[in-house]
Amino acid sequence: MLGLLPFFATATSTATRAGLEEEHIENFPIFYDCPENISQHDSRVTATRHGFPLTTPIGLRQEGVEFWIPAGYLYPWPELLLDQYSSEPVDIKTSSINFAFWMPSGRFPERNPFWFSSYSPCEAGRPPPEDDNFVVRVNLMTPSDSLPGYTRPSQSALSHKYHMSQDATRDLETPLKDVHGLKRYAIVVKGKPHYRYQRLDQYDPEIIITCTDYWTKVLNPSCRAWVYYEPDNLGIHVIFPKRALPDWLRITDMARNLLIKWENGN
Numbered sequence: 073m074l075g076l077l078p079f080f081a082t083a084t085s086t087a088t089r090a091g092l093e094e095e096h097i098e099n100f101p102i103f104y105d106c107p108e109n110i111s112q113h114d115s116r117v118t119a120t121r122h123g124f125p126l127t128t129p130i131g132l133r134q135e136g137v138e139f140w141i142p143a144g145y146l147y148p149w150p151e152l153l154l155d156q157y158s159s160e161p162v163d164i165k166t167s168s169i170n171f172a173f174w175m176p177s178g179r180f181p182e183r184n185p186f187w188f189s190s191y192s193p194c195e196a197g198r199p200p201p202e203d204d205n206f207v208v209r210v211n212l213m214t215p216s217d218s219l220p221g222y223t224r225p226s227q228s229a230l231s232h233k234y235h236m237s238q239d240a241t242r243d244l245e246t247p248l249k250d251v252h253g254l255k256r257y258a259i260v261v262k263g264k265p266h267y268r269y270q271r272l273d274q275y276d277p278e279i280i281i282t283c284t285d286y287w288t289k290v291l292n293p294s295c296r297a298w299v300y301y302e303p304d305n306l307g308i309h310v311i312f313p314k315r316a317l318p319d320w321l322r323i324t325d326m327a328r329n330l331l332i333k334w335e336n337g338n
Contacts, residue, residue, distance in 0.1 A: 089258070089265050089286075090249075096286035096293065097317050103291050105190030106200060110183075116197030117182040124152045126180060129337070131161030132169050134212065140337040145171040145330070147209055148186030168309075169212040171330070174205060175316070178326050181207055189292060191313040206316060210327045211309040224300040224307065225280040226272045252318045254281065269317070277301045279324065283314045299324050306331075 119125050126144030130152075133139075138161045143150050147170040172185040182195040191206040248255035254269040269281040278300045284293040293314035300307045308331075312323050 092286045093265075093267050094251075097283075097314055100293055100315055102192055102203060102313075102315070103190050104192045104194065104200060105188045106194035110194050110196050112194075112197060112199045114196040117195065120149045120152070120184070122152065124150065124157070126182070128157065129334075131159070131337075132164050133161040134164045134169060137335060138337070139169065139212075139331065139334040141169070141171060141334050142180060144180030144182070145173060147172040149184045170210070171212070172207055172209045173326065173330060175208055175312070175319070175323055175326060176204070178330060185209065191292065206313050208323055208327065209311040212331065213307040213309060225270065225278040225298045226300075253321065254279075269320075276303065277324070277328075279320070281317070281320060283317060295320070297324060299327075301328065 117126070120143065124143055126142060126149070128143050129140040130143050130146060130150060131138060131140050140161075143152070172181055173179065174181060181193065182198065183193050185207065191208075192201045193207065194200050248257050248270075250256075251269065254271050256267060256269050258265040258267045260266075264285065264287060266285055267283065269279075269283075271279050279297055281295050281297045283295040284290055295312055295314050295317050297310040297312070297320060298307070299310060308324070308327055310324055310327055312320075316323060
């Protein structure tokens, strides 16, 4: 699982907790997933293991909105045979639509995202990824009766307003600190800080981001962004490497732009 693998090296210490958090974002080593059986000299992958072309659009309908998404973007890849393909969209009633893409290009991964945990996987027929290239995973969630558990970020228990209302919680940074175009705050649980990043009041989209804590020793530090676009009544959950937190706006914009591109087959 992303962000939960054991890692036995420690980050360099700095004087403050906030400093350790920033250092965790800036200096954590990148984990590349490059198994020996995948080479840049091999042919590129253009289809699933069942031979379904990765560029073939799959129609998915959620709450009456159709998205025609090339198979290579779906997470995991569809287990389809060519003779099972339908030109009619499939209704998604009780689950989200999951997809993945590379930043900064926006292309789909040429390895099934279900089978790698790194944000920097090697792909057959391509050179190893550069340091500023990484895979993003997205869950599309349309708030409705079909997703009764959905809560928009401004109403979330993760928000600063919620935590300030709880007697058991003490904020580390008052007022909220501006970091990477977001407001950062922290709550303390058993003496350890949990940093949160948000942009809520009078903003579209609303966003709250949580990241792997700097004091947690993991191989793949992650960030999870809960984003809500009010004009479209659209929610997305975006997962990306913690080192890319300063690029959160480019990442979420790319996810939104892909959805716009795919909506109704555009």
